[in-house]
Structure formats: structure tokens, C-alpha cells
Amino acid sequence: MKDIVFIEGLKAQAVIGVYDWEKQIKQELVFDLEMEHDNRLPAATDDLSKTLDYEAISNFILAFCDERQFELIETLAEHLVGDLIGQFTLNAVTLTLRKPGAVAAAQAVGVKIHRKSVSTI
Numbered sequence: 001m002k003d004i005v006f007i008e009g010l011k012a013q014a015v016i017g018v019y020d021w022e023k024q025i026k027q028e029l030v031f032d033l034e035m036e037h038d039n040r041l042p043a044a045t046d047d048l049s050k051t052l053d054y055e056a057i058s059n060f061i062l063a064f065c066d067e068r069q070f071e072l073i074e075t076l077a078e079h080l081v082g083d084l085i086g087q088f089t090l091n092a093v094t095l096t097l098r099k100p101g102a103v104a105a106a107q108a109v110g111v112k113i114h115r116k117s118v119s120t121i
């Protein structure tokens, strides 16, 4: 099994949706990420710079949601993961993205994607 650095239940506000009324407001999105990373080197050195900094990645996601606008959550997920792989040393990432307010009868709806850095394909 590969080591993981994870972020669970990160809540962000974004302009997201296909309908006109959705383009006028911000809605809540909830992010779960599992990022593959060998934890042995950071554990051996006790050095933050040798790991995936979940605080820095969380702040990156919050800023991304604040600044960018999409219709589909699929599009947001794909762009975000592409940017994360470019910005941080992610080998592979699984992102679950929920839009809790989208379907009143459902607790949440969303998408899940798994992407690898081109260097690991």
C-alpha cells in the first residue's frame, strides 16, 4: 500500500453551476483529497519541506475556488487537480468533490477523479 497525505471535508465557496442564478452567488463545495507520497523521508528528517504540506494545499484550493468560475464540478475538479500536480510534487491524487446543496433530497452529489502526474504514467 502506498502512503497517503489526505485532506477531508475542506469546505470552500465558489461560483459554480450551469444555471444563470448560480452565476450570481457562491455555493459550498466540499473537498476530500488522497495524495500519494512516500512518507519515509519526511519521517526520517522531520522536515516539512520533504512532505506534502496539507495546510499549503488546503489554502491553494480555497484560493482557487475564490478566484475561478466554472459551470460543471467536473471542470473545476480537472483544472484544480492539474494545477495541484503542477504546483506540488504529487505523484497521484484522488479527489472527491461534493456539492451538498445541489439536490435537496440528497445529502450530497459530486464527482470523484483519480489522476497521476505524467512523470509516473
Ligand SMILES: Nc1nc2c(c(=O)[nH]1)N=C([C@H](O)[C@@H](O)CO)CN2
Residues within 6 Å of the ligand: 016, 017, 018, 019, 022, 071, 072, 073, 074, 099, 101, 102, 103
Ligand atoms: N454531473 C453533473 N451534473 C450536474 C452538474 C454538474 O456540475 N455535474 N451541475 C448541475 C447544476 O449546476 C446543479 O448543481 C444545480 O443545482 C446539474 N447537474
